[in-house]
Amino acid sequence: MALLFSNATILPMDPAAGAPRTFTGWAGVEGNRLTLLTASADAAAAFRAAHPSLREIDCRGKLLMPGLINTHCHAAMTLQRSYADDISLMAWLNDYIWPFESRQTPDEVALGMTLGIVEMLLGGVTSFVDMYYDQDRCVEVAERLGIRAVLGCNYFDSNIEQVFPQVERAAGLAAAGSGRVRIAVAPHSPYTVSPENLVRGRELAERLGLGMMTHIAETRDEIRIVRERYGRTPVEHLDALGMLGPHVIGAHCVHVTDSDMATLAARGVTVSHNPQSNMKISSGVAPVETMRRAGVLVALGTDGTCSNNDLDMWEELRTASFLQKSATGDPTALPAWEALRMATANGARAMGYADGELGVLREGALADLIVVDLQKPHLQPIHDVVSNLVYCGKAADVDTVVVDGRIVVEGRRIEGMDLPDLYARVAEAVRRITTAE
Amino acid sequence: MALLFSNATILPMDPAAGAPRTFTGWAGVEGNRLTLLTASADAAAAFRAAHPSLREIDCRGKLLMPGLINTHCHAAMTLQRSYADDISLMAWLNDYIWPFESRQTPDEVALGMTLGIVEMLLGGVTSFVDMYYDQDRCVEVAERLGIRAVLGCNYFDSNIEQVFPQVERAAGLAAAGSGRVRIAVAPHSPYTVSPENLVRGRELAERLGLGMMTHIAETRDEIRIVRERYGRTPVEHLDALGMLGPHVIGAHCVHVTDSDMATLAARGVTVSHNPQSNMKISSGVAPVETMRRAGVLVALGTDGTCSNNDLDMWEELRTASFLQKSATGDPTALPAWEALRMATANGARAMGYADGELGVLREGALADLIVVDLQKPHLQPIHDVVSNLVYCGKAADVDTVVVDGRIVVEGRRIEGMDLPDLYARVAEAVRRITTAE
Numbered sequence: 044m045a046l047l048f049s050n051a052t053i054l055p056m057d058p059a060a061g062a063p064r065t066f067t068g069w070a071g072v073e074g075n076r077l078t079l080l081t082a083s084a085d086a087a088a089a090f091r092a093a094h095p096s097l098r099e100i101d102c103r104g105k106l107l108m109p110g111l112i113n114t115h116c117h118a119a120m121t122l123q124r125s126y127a128d129d130i131s132l133m134a135w136l137n138d139y140i141w142p143f144e145s146r147q148t149p150d151e152v153a154l155g156m157t158l159g160i161v162e163m164l165l166g167g168v169t170s171f172v173d174m175y176y177d178q179d180r181c182v183e184v185a186e187r188l189g190i191r192a193v194l195g196c197n198y199f200d201s202n203i204e205q206v207f208p209q210v211e212r213a214a215g216l217a218a219a220g221s222g223r224v225r226i227a228v229a230p231h232s233p234y235t236v237s238p239e240n241l242v243r244g245r246e247l248a249e250r251l252g253l254g255m256m257t258h259i260a261e262t263r264d265e266i267r268i269v270r271e272r273y274g275r276t277p278v279e280h281l282d283a284l285g286m287l288g289p290h291v292i293g294a295h296c297v298h299v300t301d302s303d304m305a306t307l308a309a310r311g312v313t314v315s316h317n318p319q320s321n322m323k324i325s326s327g328v329a330p331v332e333t334m335r336r337a338g339v340l341v342a343l344g345t346d347g348t349c350s351n352n353d354l355d356m357w358e359e360l361r362t363a364s365f366l367q368k369s370a371t372g373d374p375t376a377l378p379a380w381e382a383l384r385m386a387t388a389n390g391a392r393a394m395g396y397a398d399g400e401l402g403v404l405r406e407g408a409l410a411d412l413i414v415v416d417l418q419k420p421h422l423q424p425i426h427d428v429v430s431n432l433v434y435c436g437k438a439a440d441v442d443t444v445v446v447d448g449r450i451v452v453e454g455r456r457i458e459g460m461d462l463p464d465l466y467a468r469v470a471e472a473v474r475r476i477t478t479a480e
Numbered sequence: 481m482a483l484l485f486s487n488a489t490i491l492p493m494d495p496a497a498g499a500p501r502t503f504t505g506w507a508g509v510e511g512n513r514l515t516l517l518t519a520s521a522d523a524a525a526a527f528r529a530a531h532p533s534l535r536e537i538d539c540r541g542k543l544l545m546p547g548l549i550n551t552h553c554h555a556a557m558t559l560q561r562s563y564a565d566d567i568s569l570m571a572w573l574n575d576y577i578w579p580f581e582s583r584q585t586p587d588e589v590a591l592g593m594t595l596g597i598v599e600m601l602l603g604g605v606t607s608f609v610d611m612y613y614d615q616d617r618c619v620e621v622a623e624r625l626g627i628r629a630v631l632g633c634n635y636f637d638s639n640i641e642q643v644f645p646q647v648e649r650a651a652g653l654a655a656a657g658s659g660r661v662r663i664a665v666a667p668h669s670p671y672t673v674s675p676e677n678l679v680r681g682r683e684l685a686e687r688l689g690l691g692m693m694t695h696i697a698e699t700r701d702e703i704r705i706v707r708e709r710y711g712r713t714p715v716e717h718l719d720a721l722g723m724l725g726p727h728v729i730g731a732h733c734v735h736v737t738d739s740d741m742a743t744l745a746a747r748g749v750t751v752s753h754n755p756q757s758n759m760k761i762s763s764g765v766a767p768v769e770t771m772r773r774a775g776v777l778v779a780l781g782t783d784g785t786c787s788n789n790d791l792d793m794w795e796e797l798r799t800a801s802f803l804q805k806s807a808t809g810d811p812t813a814l815p816a817w818e819a820l821r822m823a824t825a826n827g828a829r830a831m832g833y834a835d836g837e838l839g840v841l842r843e844g845a846l847a848d849l850i851v852v853d854l855q856k857p858h859l860q861p862i863h864d865v866v867s868n869l870v871y872c873g874k875a876a877d878v879d880t881v882v883v884d885g886r887i888v889v890e891g892r893r894i895e896g897m898d899l900p901d902l903y904a905r906v907a908e909a910v911r912r913i914t915t916a917e
Contacts, residue, residue, distance in 0.1 A: 121857075121860075121861075122861065123863075124860075124861065124863065124868070124872065125862075125863045125864045125867035125868045125871060125872070126863040126864070127863075128815070128816060128864065128867045128871065129811070129812050129815035129816060129867075130811070130812060131811060131812060132811065135811075158857055158860065161857045162857035162858050165857060166858075319798075319802060321806070322802035322803065322805060322806035323801075323802050323805055323806075323811065323871075324805070324811050325805045325806060325808070325809045325810055325811045325813075327806075327809075328806065348872075351871070352867065352868070352871040352872050353858040353871070353872040354858070355858065355872075355874075358795070358798075361756075362799070362802075364760075365756060365759035365760050365799075366759060366806075368759060368760055368761070368762045369758070369759035369760075369762060369764075369765065369803075371762070372762045372764075373762055374566070374567070374568060374569065374572075374760065374761050374762045375566050375567060375568060376762075378565070378566035379565060379566060418899065418900065418903065420558075420595055420598045420599035420602060420899070420902075421599050421603075421790040421791070421792065421875070423558075423561075423595065423902075423903045423906055423907075424558075424559065424561065424903075424906045424907050424910045425562075425907075426560075426561065426562045426563040426564075426910070426914075427562045427563070427565065430562035430565045430566075430789065431561070431562045431789070434562060434565065434760075434788070434789035434790070435561065435562070435785075435789050435790040435792075437792075437874060437875065437876060438858070438874065438876075439874060439875075439876035462855065462857070463855065465857075466855065466860045466861075469860055469861045470860075470861050470862075473861045473863070477863075
């Protein structure tokens with residue numbers, strides 16, 4: 044059924060659309076594409092006449108914009124949200140995260156993924172890039188909930204033999220699905236995966252035509268370890284192995300040299316900047332402004348809920364801007380518009396979509412869009428709606444979410460989703476996992 | 481009418497209550513005091529029997545905790561929210577803020593104050609400390625909306641003769657009111673108010689028995705200016721003038737020396753830490769962990785909506801913690817519990833309340849409390865509810881707000897508040913101010 048969003052403040056987030064950044068008008072959706080974007084009441088009337096059975100949604104007082112794109116998370120780790128905070132990294136891993144993960148079943152991972160996707164959809168995230176285990180089990184979850192996703196199959200040297208067959212299964216399931224879900228090969232990092240196994244991952248991705256993702260230069264310890272082992276920075280090491288290209292997302296890139304940035308830019312790697320995670324686990328401050336000036340494509344992500352502790356892209360938007368202003372001493376650093384582009388168009392390119400196909404409102408683009416209710420005290424008055432969104436917008440301001448032309452959230456509800464039942468199943472899974480021998 | 485909150489997860493935020501931090505139980509309110517806090521169904525039944533006409537509120541699946549206390553803001557500046565972002569400080573002041581402020585009327589300031597208080601109440605802020613103009617006009621607003629407040633009358637050398645009579649009027653109005661509103665004398669800062677006028681402010685506060693507040697050591701420029709003029713740090717300068725004491729709130733304190741911290745601790749000054757503002761306007765990172773170790777009482781604030789851009793204490797909670805972890809390189813810095821204490825008990829002490837009278841749930845304390853709906857995807861599962869609140873809690877999770885024993889928000893609505901009308905009046909005021917000659 045065609046959709047017509049009427050009387051909306053429309054923010055295309057499309058530099059090609061020129062100034063002013065917003066206009067009042069209509070957006071029409073046919074199939075999974077945005078086919079009408081207009082300030083003309085006549086054009087809207089013609090669209091209405093051409094689609095007698097369309098669903099019209101009045102957006103008076105509301106804003107229509109592209110959905111947010113979370114380019115790095117571990118959504119199933121919602122099961123471990125706030126499980127181990129305010130402690131040192133090694134205690135965190137040894138005493139909490141690894142024992143927990145060793146005990147959970149693929150069905151429990153799928154349950155955590157469900158909770159994560161529900162949280163993201165209700166917060167206006169229409170696409171996400173995930174990196175975790177049991178993605179062959181999770182394709183079904185993403186398909187069922189209607190979100191767009193790249194599911195990265197995370198591997199270490201220790202589990203590569205289990206994960207590679209999962210990649211093939213997951214890729215087969217995704218190929219047989221809606222087209223919204225893509226699979227990627229995800230070596231954990233250059234310091235936890237051997238050069239041989241990094242190359243095996245690249246070869247698998249090439250053979251299956253998949254993208255890749257990995258953590259890069261997240262901590263000073265990683266820099267030291269890679270330097271000691273290979274005499275190179277993590278970026279140099281990955282580049283020497285032929286691992287870098289436009290199909291690759293590098294999460295974090297906190298500790299990168301000027302030469303590393305030039306390499307990331309030249310290879311077309313997308314950097315997924317995760318400011319709240321970097322702050323919470325004391326990783327350092329990624330040089331986002333310097334990377335952007337060096338021509339690196341930088342997108343935004345939340346990271347997992349152990350190091351954030353939520354999947355809220357609105358908070359990442361403003362934290363990204365605030366952190367660059369704080370770290371550079373320049374209050375003009377990473378302005379609101381640029382932060383929002385990172386969370387929309389740049390995220391779309393990171394996911395492998397062509398320029399203009401996703402992450403902007405443009406006729407012909409995929410219909411991934413959100414309706415934000417501006418009638419909230421923290422969003423009034425409206426001097427500059429982009430500033431209001433980036434510096435004051437909240438996940439709870441998102442009223443309606445459309446992915447691939449289908450309404451998946453309306454009036455802050457996901458149709459068919461029994462939240463109390465979901466929370467009860469999550470509580471039971473967590474109880475089982477944390478009390479298992 | 482007495483109130484009984486039943487079947488709640490209760491988080492007293494009271495170190496005297498010991499471990500565990502939460503229990504399931506009942507909280508009873510009589511007049512403006514919390515008079516029952518119990519896990520005993522029998523005690524709840526006795527309370528019910530003693531108050532046949534009480535109002536009972538079922539809090540199953542919800543959490544009861546002290547209201548949040550915002551110890552530094554300029555609430556009426558909501559009119560200037562997102563008016564001038566991502567530009568340099570001098571352009572911000574000269575081209576936007578000062579011209580705007582020169583044109584607004586006291587009624588428009590009161591309207592901005594209304595919007596700010598509405599935003600804060602809906603976000604679980606039960607008390608705030610304000611610093612702005614026309615507070616004699618704003619006492620009525622705070623009284624009518626039911627919030628608890630310290631309204632600081634901000635003055636410079638240039639307007640001291642207008643402001644001092646306002647202080648007397650405001651203090652008279654507050655004294656004739658509910659007791660929830662207090663007035664304070666608020667010299668803008670040690671670099672914008674002369675030593676003579678700082679002392680005049682102190683003498684006025686002493687004569688009227690009022691508290692004080694000022695901005696201290698917010699930027700490097702301030703340090704330089706005060707050093708050049710007086711040969712001292714801002715803290716040393718204020719201390720030499722006898723300006724520091726337990727009735728004083730110093731906002732920011734970003735650039736303080738070890739000796740300054742010792743002085744702030746010795747004098748009993750409360751530091752209001754405003755992390756998002758400090759980040760957004762590139763002021764630097766306040767040494768909160770060092771101040772706390774030095775015995776300084778540190779509370780939390782949002783600052784105004786030009787430098788934040790909202791009045792959301794949940795974001796300040798997590799940003800405070802994240803920023804200390806990031807700046808110190810220590811992921812155990814400023815843990816969730818300590819951040820939440822800063823936003824509750826420490827804020828209460830900053831406002832001049834005795835220990836245990838406000839900012840904790842304790843029998844006999846003032847009944848300023850909030851009910852948080854835990855049935856949200858970003859608050860599930862619950863391994864550690866304090867971590868969930870600080871690292872994932874949102875203003876929109878606050879369901880019910882009680883100030884001084886009276887329900888002011890219920891089901892996320894402020895009774896009698898016509899929000900569309902408020903937004904329309906705000907839009908009209910902003911239009912008038914920004915287009916005035």
